[in-house]
Amino acid sequence: MALGLMVDVTGGTRVGLAKFQTGDIATTESFLDTGLNGLPSLQQVTMLLHLRLRRWTSHIPLINYAVEGCSEELFVELVPKKNNMHVLCCGGLVSKALRFTLRMFTWQHIAVSLNLETRILQVIYDNLTYYVELTPPNIDAPPEQRVEVRAGGRLVLGQKLYSMEGDFIILNILDGEIADYRIYDVALQIAEMSQLLSCRDLPDLNPPLIDLQNNKLTVRGPTTIRTVEMNELCSDYVSDFYLFFSHKMNFKRAYSWCRKLKGQLIIPEDAKTNAFFFDKFVSYKDQCRDLWTHLFWIGAAGNLTTLQWLKLTDGTPITWYQFLREYGRATVEFHCIAAVYHDPYKWASCPCEIQTCILCNFTTYPVLRLRGLCRDSLLDRVFSFRDNEDFEMIFDGLGHVVMQNVNGSWTMRSRLYLNMRGTMLAQWSGEYPLGVHVWQIEGDRCLQKQMELLLTPCKDDEYTCSDLSCIAKSRRCDLSIDCEDQSDEMNCKVAMVPPGYSPGLLPPSLTSRPLPILFSLNITSIREFNLVSFTISMDIFLEMKWKDIRLKFSNLQEDFRSNRIKEMEEVWTPEIKAEDGTKSSVEFEPHSQAVYVIRVSGPLPDDDTTIREETVYSGTENMMVFKSENTLTFKCHFKLHMYPFDRQRCYIEYRIQDVSKDFVIFEKEGAGMLVLGERQLLEYTLISETITNYTIQGVSYVKVEFVFRNQYGYYISNTFLPSIMLVIICWLALYFDLTDFQDRIMVSLTSLLVLATFFTQTSNSIPKTTYLKLIDVWFVALISEDFIIIVSLVYIEVLRLKLPASSTLKVAPMDASSTKRRSLWVPAHTEAFKMNSLLLKIFFVATSILFLSFVSLFVISTSSL
16 A cells, blocks of 8 residues: 655745646546637737646647637647647648657746737747747738737637537647646747746736636636645745555665655654654554554664764754654664654664565656557556555556556556556565566557566666666676676577577678678687698687678677677578688687677667567677687698798688578678787798688688798708808818828718718608708709719829829929028829819809809798798
């Protein structure tokens, strides 16, 4: 049970207030009427009013003056769905539509001034001001014709006239209150209207033609007229009202309950208010008592450090209290306050864990939303609760639905459609309709008669936790718990798969072009470059992006890593095929793979046909991204003819399995490929990488090509230089004495043996091929040169030994100026000497050619980087 009361503001100037549609059903009989001759002939007119709507309709008339032959001689209405104010006059000669912002349950201030002589229309709607010069086609009457509001007609407030007899329509009514309504026979200026709408008077202004207190308007049907304090119309003050909940809660839950309803626990601040609450609710003592005679909670708690009682609203000490003498101190055990009924008007400190009733105070009219209705439903989707004469908690829909407790069951009824009804299927006695509940609906357009509906006090940009607390929608499914019950991180499904969706079918394209898939590759490391097995192994991050217009996504975060689609098998993902340069399939060793959604655009408009308050994004604008971490092993045709100055080109071709270019086409994203890991391997260096997309035989491909260069520095220092040194040593043996054949041949043979051993060891450590590699040619050339030098040494020795020993002459030159003689042995075998000299030159040239060839290959290899 919930009760309420209204505290009025008193004092000051009072003005008239008319309240329309005061009955239980909407009717065309609620209005104010002047009858015939409602207005005289006017060329200037001003209308002023303060409007507070309780419900809205398709058209809300503010003034409707009709004459014979024209039902809109002077007509002003609001059209909430279009946010337009229509001003019409003089049989259609004046017709203007102006923008406005409608607010419910609070006073809005409206003034319309029309001067048909100067053809000026001026309008004030709260803070909006319009100044309009009425030019053709607004006023296109001939100059000799007098444009005016004709006399003798009928003026009605609260209904829209379709003829002099009425012909009212139930959808075009005013359901709310009008205060200080005035019609003047002069066109007031903006400053004058602003002053009057600010509740300040104009002393020199003549009395209005019509207002709510000059008895020119007759009350018809369920309509009431009373007076109200003028200051209440022009201030933001909202009279407090209170709701009493007779089901029991502990202090923490009671405080939370009031807060969720946008209110606060009551805290009386004077004896009169305290006595009023006690007298009003003491009849519920049997329902509210727990361990003691507690009646309802008081909105203050004890500070155990200062031992003061502090208000929950602002944390300031309470200034008025009415404690029992022995129960007035805050202690560790007793630091909450409740009113008691065994001693009237008294409070008592008590444990916060006890349970008693709740009295909430409200200073605003909370707005609640009803979610889960079908799109064609006639039921209201926005509700509020406020003061009422019966002091019962009633949810009023902004259109026509009233939700209230009838005989212990919560029901919905329509003020417009009498056969429309809804009944909540409660799970336990005393349950309120807030939250998710099953409703039995009758007389509505929805085919489903039993449906789950959510009634929530949260705003459009908020998410409702299971305990009715509200959090920002952006905090829903953000991998961080924000609801106390953790419901904000439950049922977090990124992809909203529609019925009939097939993950085996390609996403359709919005244009006539094939579906583009953005392709990119990141290489994190090259694990192995194996020349023996002709394979390369590397770790890669593969990324593909595309759009699937069939899908919608919910609760996307700015960081895409929070938008992982956990059920990958439910959505289409590209199934790729990879081949290497040998046309063999690439071996994949997957480490991880996932599909994410990248938030690119803003959310779609909220869909209140679902009870899930998800922020929904379109698949047309937001991209899906497939990320895969793999180890690839693929083969490459290594061409080792120039080894170790070789370069190897290897590539991989990607394509979508069994899909032609008419449906899907690859496009590289940005650079397409990045190498994030180390480029320098054990023997080779990755010097370049390229990625290209192309089409062959109706299939779209992405080709990833790598160029590796041999790190030949090792071979230069450990192979080429030592081997050529050995040849040079062998060649230097030709400089030895011709007669010292033993040393000459031993040096040459040693050089040949070392070179052959060196060649054997090197051959064992490099790839074996059926063709000669550059390093093989090098060793063969050097060994051949050594061999030829040895043969040459033998040949020279044979030439030398063919001549006898006496053929060697001793020559002693004479020097007349010297007393000493020098002797020189000159070989007589000049043929061997000449041959040795010739071979020295020949092998020098051969060795130089070998060395220059080595230098040239080195230069060519380095210059082509």
